Amino acid sequence: MAEALPLITRKSRAAPSTLLRVVAYSATRLGALFLTVVVGIYLTILIANMGGYVDVIKRAEIREQVGISVSFDPVMQRLPPEERQKRIAELVALEEQNLGLDRPFLARTVVYLRDAIQLRLGFAERMTSDTGSRLVRNVILDRLPPTLLLFVSAQILLFFASVFFALALSRRYGSFLDQAVIALAPTSAPPAWFYGIFLILIFAALLRILPFGGMVQAPPPESAVRYALSVLRHMILPMLALFMTTIFLAIYSWRTFFLIFSSEDYVEVAKAKGLTSRAIERRYILRPTLPTIITSFALTLIGAWTGAIILETVFNWPGLGRALFQAIGLYDTPVIVGSTIIYAYLLAVTVFVLDIVYALIDPRVKVGQEGRG
């Protein structure tokens, strides 16, 4: 269809349309992803409410809120205790009716879905956030920054390290280093926590040079610089564990990928033209393979998020995963259901961010020839 357009209109539109197309692409993707998140959260709620667990969470939330509003109401304070209890029961019943708790199962889950999308996740039964709040949202969101700190920095480092290593290896394939990476690729089968146990054993238990776990030393240092250094020191082992579980497989698969692309005809032509190997790598190998690299990066990142639960537990890292682990131990259902929902959001955000990166990189999106479906 682009060929059918007159040359002039194409030229005059070129600059704004690139931005427009990227924005339009991102908007459609955002819309599609939002729908996906809604469906995903709905499924989570369906699973959780099959045994009526969400109902229980909601009832507890209503009672809590009614209790708070009554304790601040001077009129209610003056009533005799029996009368007050009756009023509270009435209020609770009214609120439950308002929320639709008396309606059938499917209608109820739709109400819960609306609440879950707005992150109204109810009250935790036993856990509290660092600020003492018992709202599940606060309990979970308080723990998000440590998780983001650890995983985002590890994944970004991993991404660049493996791409550069892979490029270097594809330049001299068959070398000893190349063979070694191929031989080491199967070490990616165990998850990060598994390597974590070994790393703790070696560096914390035997050599005693790095901490067993946690995020900062206790008591936390006063000065900001020392605090940051202590956090960095505690990050070494979990990051190393994350590296060990992905790096060799990532290098191996990307090296293979680059090698396949470097045998394409246009690369041969570029070589014949006498371009430098750096230019060939950048323009003719890295450029066409980037979309695929981004997609596979997205998949590993998604895997890493859920893997975080055990890695954080093993390293005592005070993040989202450990909160979920503690919730399992305390049987705190609202937190478990809430964490699952937050994880669904987190995965969707990951997919979306990488989608935008994808849109910026993939020429098909810019030119407007993206395949639908």
Add this chain to the structure above:
Amino acid sequence: MSRALAELRHYPSALAGLGIIVLLVLMSIYAVLAIPYREAIRLWRGGETLWLDTPRNALPIWMTLFRPDLPRTIVVGSRGALRQEEDLGGGVRQVTLTLAFDYPYSQVPDELGLFLETEAVQRLPHAVLFWRPPDGSEIQLNEFTVDPHEVYRISADARLQRDLGGPPEAVLFTDAQNPSRVLRGRHQLIIKAFLFEKTSDMRARLVVYGKAHGLAGTDHLRRDLMIPLLWGAPIAMAFGLLAAVGSTLSTLIIAAVGVWYGRWVDGGIQRITEVNLILPGLPILILIGTLYSRSIWVILGVVILLGIFGAGIKTYRALFLQVKEAPYIEAARAYGAGSLRAVFTYMIPRAVPVLIPQFVTLIPTFVFLEASLAVLGLGDPVLPTWGKVIEDAYSKGALFSGHYYWVLEPAALLMLSGLGFTMLGFALDRIFNPRLREI
């Protein structure tokens, strides 16, 4: 197919992987035959009464190769022991049991325990205990009325510990002047029992717990770790294999059906895959594990369900889109082959070369998933698995207290099965996908 298998010989890593898998399969068969299912569950969940004679947190026996002075468990029963009987008159008899044993090790034992069995109708016997180390001294341990099944844990007697001024097993087995010198030679436990009834009798068993036991050592509940290590193999293999078969086969069929019918079927499948991609798998498994059931079979079912619309659909779809346009499919259509026939006999077999390596590399993912759930405390409530051992070890602080074998043994087995399947899978990938082979 047979050509591909023949080609495996050229890949040393594939052979190593295959060797590991064969080893694990043999181990599984041995486990199932040697310790039947019910017996394994009974031994694993039967409680501490089944494991009276084994030491707590003992090292594996092969550690004695590196540390020859590790004491082993010594059990002395009253059956062959010296027994003297004396009538004190008034229906009271004094029975003196001397439980003697040679202690050859240069380390003190881990623990001392005495198990007494008595028969009495009304009045229970009374016993006074003395310890006679090789240096000729005599120490009174305790005296008490003996219950029908009395368990006297000498090491855990707080009063004795105070009187002796240290842990009993250390004081009784070392020289009083030089506490670093272990008293080797003949130790004796003398039980003076007063029996008040004619038919009364007493049997005794002294257990001097060592620091090494069995091929795999023991855990905090004195259970032999050989049971979960052996039984972990068939469970891990079965879980990994079933989950991999279930999810890859269903994924393959769905991808083929979607491509064959196209349009909204294909679109619908694609949308479901996208939803599934953002469904947090492990948290959902945790949700189900905490709220509904921890049974390994329920978890297996959910794992397969979550895996049906996995990322694999995209790979297979790309492949099937090419296959669908192949001339032989057109020929099949021309002679009037039905959709089912086309999908199952013409399309799906074409994906087998892609499927097999993926399938083999998927197995360890599920093996580790099962272990991960166990480490989170959501393992199967009855089955002894590798993950459960790691969880026990981890929650009891095995790494802090130096019980490294406890973590390392199940971890090594997990690692072996992980490496075995992936090494084979990677080699198969290179064999079946010639584009990779050239490189």
